[in-house]
Amino acid sequence: MPVDLAIRDVRILDGTGAPAFEGDVGVEGGRLASVGGRVGSARTEIAGDGLTLAPGFVDTHTHDDGALLAHPDLAFKLAQGCTSLVIGNCGYSAMPASRDTPLFSTLFGRVVSQWDDLAGFRTTVDKARPACNAMSLIGHNTLRLHTMGEDRRPPTDAELATMGDAVERAMEQGACGLSTGLVYVPGRYAETDEIVALARRVGPAGGLYATHMRNEGNHLFEAVEESIRIGAEAGTAVHISHHKAAGPANWGKVADSLALVDAANAAGADVTLDVYPYTAGSGRMIEYFDLDRIDVALAGVIRLASCPAFPDYEGRMLVDIATSEGVAIEELTRRILTAPNGDRTICIHFIIDEADIETNLRHPLMMIGSDGIPDLRGRPHPRLFGTFPRVLGEYVRNRRILPLEEAVRRMTSVSCRRFGLTQRGEIRPGWWADLVLFDPARIVDTATYDDPKQEPIGVEVVIVNGEVAYEHGRHSGVGAGRLLHYQSADGT
Ligand code: ZN
Ligand code: CU
Numbered sequence: 001m002p003v004d005l006a007i008r009d010v011r012i013l014d015g016t017g018a019p020a021f022e023g024d025v026g027v028e029g030g031r032l033a034s035v036g037g038r039v040g041s042a043r044t045e046i047a048g049d050g051l052t053l054a055p056g057f058v059d060t061h062t063h064d065d066g067a068l069l070a071h072p073d074l075a076f077k078l079a080q081g082c083t084s085l086v087i088g089n090c091g092y093s094a095m096p097a098s099r100d101t102p103l104f105s106t107l108f109g110r111v112v113s114q115w116d117d118l119a120g121f122r123t124t125v126d127k128a129r130p131a132c133n134a135m136s137l138i139g140h141n142t143l144r145l146h147t148m149g150e151d152r153r154p155p156t157d158a159e160l161a162t163m164g165d166a167v168e169r170a171m172e173q174g175a176c177g178l179s180t181g182l183v184y185v186p187g188r189y190a191e192t193d194e195i196v197a198l199a200r201r202v203g204p205a206g207g208l209y210a211t212h213m214r215n216e217g218n219h220l221f222e223a224v225e226e227s228i229r230i231g232a233e234a235g236t237a238v239h240i241s242h243h244k245a246a247g248p249a250n251w252g253k254v255a256d257s258l259a260l261v262d263a264a265n266a267a268g269a270d271v272t273l274d275v276y277p278y279t280a281g282s283g284r285m286i287e288y289f290d291l292d293r294i295d296v297a298l299a300g301v302i303r304l305a306s307c308p309a310f311p312d313y314e315g316r317m318l319v320d321i322a323t324s325e326g327v328a329i330e331e332l333t334r335r336i337l338t339a340p341n342g343d344r345t346i347c348i349h350f351i352i353d354e355a356d357i358e359t360n361l362r363h364p365l366m367m368i369g370s371d372g373i374p375d376l377r378g379r380p381h382p383r384l385f386g387t388f389p390r391v392l393g394e395y396v397r398n399r400r401i402l403p404l405e406e407a408v409r410r411m412t413s414v415s416c417r418r419f420g421l422t423q424r425g426e427i428r429p430g431w432w433a434d435l436v437l438f439d440p441a442r443i444v445d446t447a448t449y450d451d452p453k454q455e456p457i458g459v460e461v462v463i464v465n466g467e468v469a470y471e472h473g474r475h476s477g478v479g480a481g482r483l484l485h486y487q488s489a490d491g492t
Pocket of ligand 2: 061062063090212371
């Protein structure tokens with residue numbers, strides 16, 4: 001009997017960190033039927049030509065909740081070799097019911113919610129037939145907005161109970177944990193105890209607490225300590241998102257911050273992290289500025305990604321715009337942010353040290369998360385299109401910061417275990433056939449700040465749940481992805 005699919009003559013990197021071995025891989029019914037050796041006849045043949053076959057990459061930090069519906073082809077992720085995406089990060093999730101606010105439409109696109117909870121969102125996502133799998137966190141900013149609006153105060157007991165019940169319900173419906181974004185409104189109004197109380201509701205299901213910490217600059221260490229404390233008091237594992245030390249005054253601190261994590265883990269905590277391989281962050285510009293006291297140093301390293309109020313500014317540094325318009329940078333910043341739809345401006349800020357990225361990537365508990373914002377208008381941060389090939393081309397092949405097997409392990413099996421994607425992340429008989437065929441000698445990102453919407457080179461074939469989703473630069477249009485359930489018995 002022929003199998004559904006044979007991928008022949010590949011070097012198999014199974015995702016465990018073991019060295020590659022040669023052979024064929026057979027796929028049947030969406031799962032891996034055989035690994036290594038020779039596969040008999042197959043209905044569909046893929047010539048591996050000696051390239052490397054790995055488990056599909058897992059983007060542990062995305063804001064693709066809305067993209068699952070607005071851009072279900074997920075071309076920008078698939079072309080990188082990503083087959084699964086963790087959504088709901090930085091405290092922003094599409095559920096409970098997302099709202100048509102600047103916050104949600106900037107991050108998620110104009111997706112009007114017809115759901116109240118994760119189960120309802122899953123039904124909507126399944127209908128859209130996305131190209132990649134997803135796993136959802138429930139976001140504290142969304143929860144708090146939904147329950148308390150933008151109020152700057154602690155929740156009442158009743159409000160805390162409402163939010164906690166929503167967390168528990170999301171966990172029952174297959175979320176992997178709670179996320180926070182403690183620099184954003186309204187997350188920043190929450191004190192530590194509020195987060196502990198909510199993270200406790202995650203614990204019984206064994207989920208995790210993922211955080212965009214309260215501070216990533218001058219108070220980085222306090223923020224790491226707060227995250228560790230929340231995990232300890234709530235009895236949950238902790239995942240620190242996009243670990244960095246922001247601003248030149250703090251460069252180099254990631255080594256000490258990682259030492260805090262190591263010490264906590266040695267003492268019994270369970271803390272992991274992710275990073276993106278770029279020296280710039282990106283987000284809604286209004287979140288980073290106090291209009292009464294514009295941070296000129298920050299404004300000086302900002303470039304505009306999308307700017308509905310002034311589309312001509314997209315792709316330009318604020319300093320250059322200020323010079324050409326003959327205005328002070330404070331004035332320009334205010335003008336952009338207070339214009340109609342100014343709060344929908346997305347900026348790119350160059351705040352990270354290159355050496356810190358290398359330090360981060362060397363750490364054995366460091367996963368890869370793009371943090372890409374899937375707003376395809378303007379010029380998005382190139383991490384949306386380039387993150388995974390950039391790690392493999394630039395940091396693995398060119399700079400030799402970490403070996404290929406180790407990089408792939410942390411993009412696959414480590415992430416799947418951490419975020420509860422069962423029977424995925426390893427090339428193992430019986431497990432789901434999420435696969436990427438790539439050329440380790442050529443793979444690299446091509447997306448740049450000037451020209452960010454460019455698919456990488458060296459990614460040849462991507463398979464999701466046994467279906468060919470991407471082949472030699474062509475997107476098949478098959479939407480085989482699913483919104484998965486945390487730690488499900490059968491990997492669905
Ligand atoms: Zn974040
Ligand atoms: Cu994020």
